[in-house]
């Protein structure tokens with residue numbers, strides 16, 4: 426520790442030191458019964474405003490984020506969240522509204538709910554959306570519950586199989602199992618697309634549906650999608666679209682036109698929201714008209730006079746409290762409204778162009794399992810002519826240059842996978858800088874490999890033992906100090 430590096434000291438509390446914050450009373454004070462009142466002071470740190478501010482500002486500089494540097498995390502679409510989204514989503518009228526308010530007092534939020542679901546329907550071709558689910562995986566679970574309820578209603582309870590390709594995101598089979606389905610995995614082609622023979626061999630009357638993401642997890646568009654949809658529909662199954670990769674297609678192609686019946690969108694990816702660390706998120710679920718009544722309750726409708734929350738008797742029920750993660754879909758709403766129709770359709774093509782630019786410029790240095798043009802993201806499978814340097818080493822070295830590592834070791838079908846997704850938000854200059862840094866790292870791999878194997882060198886922490894960190898996490902400063910003392 427440097428002599429005056431106060432930023433590393435977390436225990437800042439001093440008895441009876443405090444910060445002040447002025448509030449403007451907007452509500453009548455509530456008198457609570459004595460048994461609900463706190464009689465002891467809460468055990469909170471006692472710090473001055475200055476120390477408090479320094480603490481949080483210093484903490485914020487120890488992390489990497491989209492606001493500090495390029496963040497090409499494949500499959501996660503870390504696009505820029507324009508500040509206007511946050512400004513509007515934090516207006517008092519929105520953040521002070523209690524979800525238990527009457528419909529009359531929530532007309533603003535309910536109308537935004539309705540407008541957002543209509544915009545998503547226009548972009549995807551689905552009939553209606555529910556914005557209630559709280560994440561992509563939660564959307565999957567909701568969509569699969571709808572598929573289940575649909576088959577039950579048709580008297581087809583024996584349909585209990587969900588087909589999932591072997592390169593699917595892990596949440597797909599997990600969601601299917603949680604909903605009580607049997608998962609049948611099919612092998613995909615080397616480019617990650619569905620192997621039609623493998624699909625046909627498992628299609629029978631027990632099939633309730635097929636889950637697919639398009640473009641798939643290797644960034645390749647499923648060109649046989651109409652044929653696949655026909656085959657599944659012929660057996661009475663439904664098609665579920667995992668919309669986590671919608672960024673490549675938004676405004677260009679619509680999942681409903683490809684034959685999908687149910688889908689979710691990761692709003693926190695395609696429609697911009699700061700995300701990471703497990704949240705916050707929103708996974709709206711869209712359906713074709715024949716599945717509309719099964720959407721989660723409450724559903725938001727407009728009866729020509731006002732917006733209302735209604736409860737449909739055929740619904741799968743509630744999937745969470747209230748009407749979803751309001752402040753996240755509010756950001757998505759602002760994002761769509763501020764870009765407008767004419768600019769929303771530029772997202773996909775720009776994301777695809779940026780990905781192909783980077784992929785092509787670096788193609789001589791990395792193994793490329795998929796040589797053709799990609800969609801919004803692509804995969805390298807380790808350094809060419811250098812098996813000694815692993816993808817992990819390259820990812821760690823990138824941190825030294827202020828660049829967040831791409832997704833690594835996913836999809837699982839490639840041994841040294843490095844999945845890069847630049848997004849449409851980045852400029853040509855940023856992409857060129859990334860390419861230069863990667864070329865520099867390739868040179869280091871040949872000339873000074875030790876630098877890569879021991880990277881990062883300039884980060885807040887050095888290379889971590891990730892297996893131990895996952896199995897025995899130290900989550901608080903106090904635990905860290907105790908460990909330090911026990912080891913000394």
Ligand SMILES: Cc1ncc(COP(=O)(O)O)c(C=O)c1O
Nearest residue numbers: 500560561562594596667669706
């Ligand atoms: C293809 C795919 N499906 C589903 C998900 C799950 O989304 P969430 O993390 O919001 O639950 C992800 C998340 O990265 C994904 O990439």
